[in-house]
Amino acid sequence: MTNYENMAPNEIRDLIRKQDITGPTAGMSKGFTQANLVILKKEYAFDFLLFCQRNPKPCPLLDVTEPGSFHPSKIAGDADIRKDIPKYRIYKDGVFTEETTDITEYWEDDMVGFLLGCSFTFETPLIEGGIPIRHIEENCNVPMYKTNISCEKAGVFEGPTVVSMRPMTHEDAIRAIQITTRFPSVHGAPIHIGDPSQIGIADISKPDFGDAVTIKEGEIPVFWACGVTPQAVALQSKPSLMITHAPGHMFISDVRDEKLSVL
Amino acid sequence: MTNYENMAPNEIRDLIRKQDITGPTAGMSKGFTQANLVILKKEYAFDFLLFCQRNPKPCPLLDVTEPGSFHPSKIAGDADIRKDIPKYRIYKDGVFTEETTDITEYWEDDMVGFLLGCSFTFETPLIEGGIPIRHIEENCNVPMYKTNISCEKAGVFEGPTVVSMRPMTHEDAIRAIQITTRFPSVHGAPIHIGDPSQIGIADISKPDFGDAVTIKEGEIPVFWACGVTPQAVALQSKPSLMITHAPGHMFISDVRDEKLSVL
Known part of the structure; x- marks a missing residue:
């Protein structure tokens, strides 16, 4: 078995992008922060960003992509959030419709990706x-x-x-x-x-x-x-399109866990 | 001289609203957090909120108002950011045009107020x-x-x-x-x-x-x-209209300083 625990985040993301890894990410790239993903269209992005800002304990934002950009520049600049997560969930009008390993076909020019801290x-x-x-x-x-x-x-x-x-x-x-x-x-x-x-x-x-x-x-x-x-709250508002990671199938960032401690 | 140091934040804000106080706020309502203010139109609000989220050390957001709302619900729900700061500065296209004690006449339905932590x-x-x-x-x-x-x-x-x-x-x-x-x-x-x-x-x-x-x-x-x-950065982008507090003339919130410590 490949030793995913000691591989660098970009190596793991590469295997995920090639769909060599499609399962849960727990224990991979030990010591590096994993993140939850929520993707929304720009029309919802300001409200959602504001929601996270007002509720930092349940919604700890690690990164937010520029509208239309699929690179989380702050936590993993060379990553592509359309491909670098092992499994995604698609929700239309608040209803779960599909699980997929690549969301390139769903990506639109006004989409914003929210990467949120995880326990x-x-x-x-x-x-x-x-x-x-x-x-x-x-x-x-x-x-x-x-x-x-x-x-x-x-x-x-x-x-x-x-x-x-x-x-x-x-x-x-x-x-x-x-x-x-x-x-x-x-x-x-x-x-x-x-x-x-x-x-x-x-x-x-x-x-x-x-x-x-x-x-x-x-x-x-x-x-x-x-x-x-934040996912539960976003779903309640029934956005026309929302994409998230599948539970346990997280985004692996280049940020070390210890970097996130204040002391 | 009135003892502003021991007055409650809402009492001080009331005197400011009546324009009985128009000077700097240092030392008033001791123990309660004072905040910087930046007001922008909605068209700039997502980018500015994103800027603050990406740069939390220089831009520590304490509150962001709902677009069109002048109540900072998180840090002082009954306050009115159009009137409760002793002195404001108006910038048009990035140029300082005026100082005033009340911005009601400048307020527009799509404005967003950003309250930022202060040293x-x-x-x-x-x-x-x-x-x-x-x-x-x-x-x-x-x-x-x-x-x-x-x-x-x-x-x-x-x-x-x-x-x-x-x-x-x-x-x-x-x-x-x-x-x-x-x-x-x-x-x-x-x-x-x-x-x-x-x-x-x-x-x-x-x-x-x-x-x-x-x-x-x-x-x-x-x-x-x-x-x-954040003020300096916002000005560089020359927004059509931007309103800030005048230096030293801060917003006095209902939040105790100690509430903002993590330990």
Whole structure:
């Protein structure tokens, strides 16, 4: 098996572009930041950019392409967001229509690509800090929940904050708050800790997205704002065309995780 | 003399709206964040928002109004950015034409207001940390310099990063880096320390904006990205109409300085 973990981001992107890689990107180019993708037409771009600016915790923008440009100049100038993601999803009028490995045929001259930070970036330092991540231990997707915390509206975009949850001991929770505080540009510190009902989660064993994980005796749930929020909110407004990455099939940038920490 | 220092932000804004206050806002509503203002028409708003997103250190956005709305809903929902700043500057086609205390007559339905973080917010914790601020000691404006550090271009907006400079002892410089790191949303940590020539400053005694200050024996200059950058860059593109606050005449928000720290 090829050792994707130690390959450079541009090498991985090259394999993705050739469609030699079409699966999930977790663990590839270790140490480099992976990003969520949302592509919208220019008519929605100002409102969506404003939405992200007003809601930086769930919508941490790493890069926004110039309208019509498919190069994310800030985080990987030689990349092509039409081809360098293993799997895309196409949504028309808010309805999922297709999964594809190349969106060149869908690209239009007024499209804007939004690259958003992802929790992979802060999970690495958590693990290196000795904090076990339950959904990784249980080899499933992180549990995600809609909350009663409204995002700040911007133009046509509005909706609830989605959170991801990681259960841990109380001591680890304190350390996790410290560690993720260092990364304000990839969700930052948790937005809630301890009582799911306070943020509108009725049943912690029934996530709205992802998979349920075990919460052990003596552990508390820790909630971070989640990058699913902007996609969910964008879909609600039913744009004529919206393209995203498929879950787990992320964009691998040239930016080292550590570059995103403020200290 | 009225004690403006301990008045609430909405009380000060009310006096400004009545034009009972028309002077600089330094020291008013102590502990609450003051902001720079740039108003542009919608046609420039996406590019300018993108410029700020790409250059967060010189252009730390605290709020952006909905097109046509004069209420900065995130930082002071009941405020009116047409009236609640003591003095405005009007620029037509990139040329300064007028100073005024109320811009209601200039307001158009497609205007967008950008409120940007200001170094007042991090100077307070520096002073409280025992670090003397030279331009405050010398009762003048902070020295600012154009550098050879290009901002990331966005649409029509491009130009050099402008920095502000505060000289201090080497020990204080270390502490100042720690303190301002806590405030990534108001310029954050310095972008250079020590050698002005490395960032394209030929003569430290001749600032491009503001006033020169004394640099004492054994002190080093510490440079922060400066909120003058976005205004300077916007002007270079000669928008048909642009409105800003007059220097030192800031918008006083309802947000406490400490709210902007990440730890």
